[in-house]
Amino acid sequence: MTGIATYGWSVVAVPLVIAVLAATAGRVLGTRVAALAALAPAWVFAVGVAASARVLAGEEGAIASGSVEWLGAGLTVGWAIDGLTALMLLVVGLVAFLVVVFSRGYLGPGEALPRYFAVLALFTGAMSALLVADGFLGLFIGWELVGVCSYLLIGYWFTRPEASTAAVKAFLTTRVGDMGLLLALALLWREVGDLSYTAVFAAVPGMEASTVSTIGLLLLVGAVGKSAQFPLHIWLPDAMEGPTPVSALIHAATMVAAGVFLLARAWPVVGASADVQTIILVLGGFTAIAAAGSAGAQRDIKKVLAYSTISQLGFMFAAIGAGAWVVAMFHLVTHAAFKALLFLGAGSVIHATGTQRLDAMGGLLKKMPLTAGTWFVGAAALAGIPPLSGFFSKDEVLHTVVGADLGWGVMLFAASTLTAFYITRTTVLVFFGSYRGEGVPHEGGWDLRVPLVVLAAFAAALGFAGGPIAELAGGHHGEIDVLVASIATALAVLGIAVGAVSGIRPKQGADVTKLAFVGPLRWARNGWGFDEIVRQTVTRPACATARVLDRVVDRGVVDRSVEGVGALARLVGRGYSALQSGDTQWYTTLLGAGTVALLALVAYLGRGV
Amino acid sequence: MNLLVVAMLLFSVGLYGVLTRRDLVAVLASIEVMLGSATLLLVGLGATGEMIAGTQVGGGTVEATGVMIIVLAAAEAAIGLALVVAVARRFRTTRIDELTGVKG
Numbered sequence: 135m136t137g138i139a140t141y142g143w144s145v146v147a148v149p150l151v152i153a154v155l156a157a158t159a160g161r162v163l164g165t166r167v168a169a170l171a172a173l174a175p176a177w178v179f180a181v182g183v184a185a186s187a188r189v190l191a192g193e194e195g196a197i198a199s200g201s202v203e204w205l206g207a208g209l210t211v212g213w214a215i216d217g218l219t220a221l222m223l224l225v226v227g228l229v230a231f232l233v234v235v236f237s238r239g240y241l242g243p244g245e246a247l248p249r250y251f252a253v254l255a256l257f258t259g260a261m262s263a264l265l266v267a268d269g270f271l272g273l274f275i276g277w278e279l280v281g282v283c284s285y286l287l288i289g290y291w292f293t294r295p296e297a298s299t300a301a302v303k304a305f306l307t308t309r310v311g312d313m314g315l316l317l318a319l320a321l322l323w324r325e326v327g328d329l330s331y332t333a334v335f336a337a338v339p340g341m342e343a344s345t346v347s348t349i350g351l352l353l354l355v356g357a358v359g360k361s362a363q364f365p366l367h368i369w370l371p372d373a374m375e376g377p378t379p380v381s382a383l384i385h386a387a388t389m390v391a392a393g394v395f396l397l398a399r400a401w402p403v404v405g406a407s408a409d410v411q412t413i414i415l416v417l418g419g420f421t422a423i424a425a426a427g428s429a430g431a432q433r434d435i436k437k438v439l440a441y442s443t444i445s446q447l448g449f450m451f452a453a454i455g456a457g458a459w460v461v462a463m464f465h466l467v468t469h470a471a472f473k474a475l476l477f478l479g480a481g482s483v484i485h486a487t488g489t490q491r492l493d494a495m496g497g498l499l500k501k502m503p504l505t506a507g508t509w510f511v512g513a514a515a516l517a518g519i520p521p522l523s524g525f526f527s528k529d530e531v532l533h534t535v536v537g538a539d540l541g542w543g544v545m546l547f548a549a550s551t552l553t554a555f556y557i558t559r560t561t562v563l564v565f566f567g568s569y570r571g572e573g574v575p576h577e578g579g580w581d582l583r584v585p586l587v588v589l590a591a592f593a594a595a596l597g598f599a600g601g602p603i604a605e606l607a608g609g610h611h612g613e614i615d616v617l618v619a620s621i622a623t624a625l626a627v628l629g630i631a632v633g634a635v636s637g638i639r640p641k642q643g644a645d646v647t648k649l650a651f652v653g654p655l656r657w658a659r660n661g662w663g664f665d666e667i668v669r670q671t672v673t674r675p676a677c678a679t680a681r682v683l684d685r686v687v688d689r690g691v692v693d694r695s696v697e698g699v700g701a702l703a704r705l706v707g708r709g710y711s712a713l714q715s716g717d718t719q720w721y722t723t724l725l726g727a728g729t730v731a732l733l734a735l736v737a738y739l740g741r742g743v
Numbered sequence: 744m745n746l747l748v749v750a751m752l753l754f755s756v757g758l759y760g761v762l763t764r765r766d767l768v769a770v771l772a773s774i775e776v777m778l779g780s781a782t783l784l785l786v787g788l789g790a791t792g793e794m795i796a797g798t799q800v801g802g803g804t805v806e807a808t809g810v811m812i813i814v815l816a817a818a819e820a821a822i823g824l825a826l827v828v829a830v831a832r833r834f835r836t837t838r839i840d841e842l843t844g845v846k847g
Contacts, residue, residue, distance in 0.1 A: 714845065715846060716844065717839075717843060719761070723762050726762070
């Protein structure tokens with residue numbers, strides 16, 4: 135069983151083959167295409183289990199690897215599985231599997247199932263490629279492929295203008311980050327001449343400090359784009375236009391966590407510069423509190439979870455900034471479980487009510503007890519209530535950040551309180567009070583319920599797996615700090631109390647935004663107006679430049695030179711055409727004149743025949 | 744030397760006819776004049792014993808060639824006239840300036 139880890143490359147190959155099969159044979163299979171697609175993450179999970187077992191049994195370093203030369207330029211693309219990769223394979227495989235199962239029930243038979251499940255399988259393969267790469271080159275290939283899959287799935291309902299706009303926005307925004315990563319690769323290639331992790335990490339101590347800082351910063355730019363951190367976070371709330379299971383998989387549990395994984399993986403580079411670490415801490419801390427504030431003002435259940443994801447990723451960044459990437463990985467794993475649970479719970483609610491608007495929900499506790507129960511587990515884990523998983527990982531994050539920088543530690547405590555507030559507010563709005571929507575909501579089929587139960591179990595229990603998770607990640611598991619834990623729990627209870635009060639409506643049908651603080655609420659709901667700032671400072675100048683370039687370069691230079699070539703050809707043609715009069719004697723005259731001219735030339739050159 | 748002048752004048756008269764006459768038969772006749780000028784030059788040079796293309800030709804070779812050219816000219820004229828007849832039937836004209844089918 136543990137032998138399959140030897141064929142680590144299969145975590146990329148198997149999903150890719152399944153993606154092709156699902157795309158080509160999907161029409162014949164009908165709804166059974168979901169079962170085919172489920173094989174991809176199942177295989178990834180199996181390899182993850184086998185590899186984890188071997189790492190936990192005491193194998194050191196990469197337990198299996200291989201590589202091939204690519205493009206014949208000394209570039210090698212290879213794979214290697216170590217503990218960190220095995221851990222991520224477990225997360226990706228499990229969440230992706232449950233999401234495929236959930237999607238089977240979430241998307242009706244009328245949907246474009248082959249396309250959906252093919253891209254989902256492709257995403258699984260691409261994410262695995264990102265994880266098992268033994269160097270920055272393979273990581274970059276997977277990195278770009280998951281971006282493409284994200285684009286394709288956000289725009290899954292491409293006939294909706296909002297969906298295709300959101301897909302383009304997500305793609306372009308993450309491209310900004312990808313450019314940073316690409317530049318980091320270019321710089322590493324120049325400095326080291328090899329992009330494999332081992333070669334790069336071995337070369338880091340010999341590099342100039344400024345070079346290491348630059349590379350670290352560029353890697354950070356890539357991570358910030360992928361993980362939706364300030365200032366490149368604006369794409370994630372819009373990405374909620376995609377189907378909800380996709381949001382659970384890509385925009386909560388796995389792809390957006392790739393930035394954290396990158397920083398953890400490249401820790402010998404990133405951690406070599408104190409400046410870069412400080413920047414990570416500041417970005418993460420700021421994002422955590424700002425996004426948590428925005429999450430508290432949303433009217434759309436998925437937007438709450440989107441801002442919550444940005445905020446939680448900020449927690450992970452802050453932990454990395456504090457130097458504890460093992461803690462960040464721990465929080466990544468628990469977050470993947472409880473946030474995927476919350477997203478799938480939201481999907482179950484959306485499936486039942488047909489809306490994402492919080493003010494059209496309410497009272498679902500009695501109508502959907504299973505969804506409600508699992509949601510409570512996820513919400514409590516997110517809020518950091520002991521003994522659920524979020525409590526342990528968040529406690530470690532807070533503990534390390536407080537130890538590194540007290541100011542940002544306090545900020546994270548505040549963000550943590552806001553977290554408890556917004557998730558409680560959302561919970562109350564969705565599950566308590568009376569139902570304000572239309573129709574009679576009820577639980578979905580087994581394929582909607584089983585993933586919720588499984589994820590709820592993980593969200594509840596993963597906190598006690600801190601030891602093995604830290605061991606897989608390659609570090610040590612810290613003890614619970616009683617002081618930090620007590621303060622955090624007290625603040626969480628405070629946040630829950632405030633959230634519960636704010637969620638209770640004065641009377642049925644009242645607009646949630648008409649309570650108090652309407653102005654600040656709208657400001658927070660729109661992501662503190664950052665989208666507008668980007669629109670004014672980036673989008674509009676870019677569009678204006680594009681228009682000028684279109685007029686001057688495209689139409690002025692390119693089009694006119696092409697048209698000019700055509701006009702010239704026509705002119706020359708007309709000139710020659712005038713010679714063809716059809717008059718035989720005219721031709722004969724020309725022939726005679728030509729002969730005389732040639733004879734004269736020959737005579738002049740003195741080469742008589 | 745007079746031979747060259749006469750041949751050249753004859754050739755020019757033929758060429759002028761080819762380039763200016765409007766009737767196909769006249770053009771054909773002008774071509775015969777040009778061919779005649781060339782034959783005249785060949786036979787004349789052979790009789791005076793001048794070098795032709797760097798070679799001394801004698802022993803009746805030139806005269807024989809001249810007779811052959813006249814025979815070929817007769818054949819050529821026959822083919823040419825046949826073509827003129829075909830053109831006249833096809834296009835109902837023998838005026839060369841009206842036959843502009845290849846105009847571009």
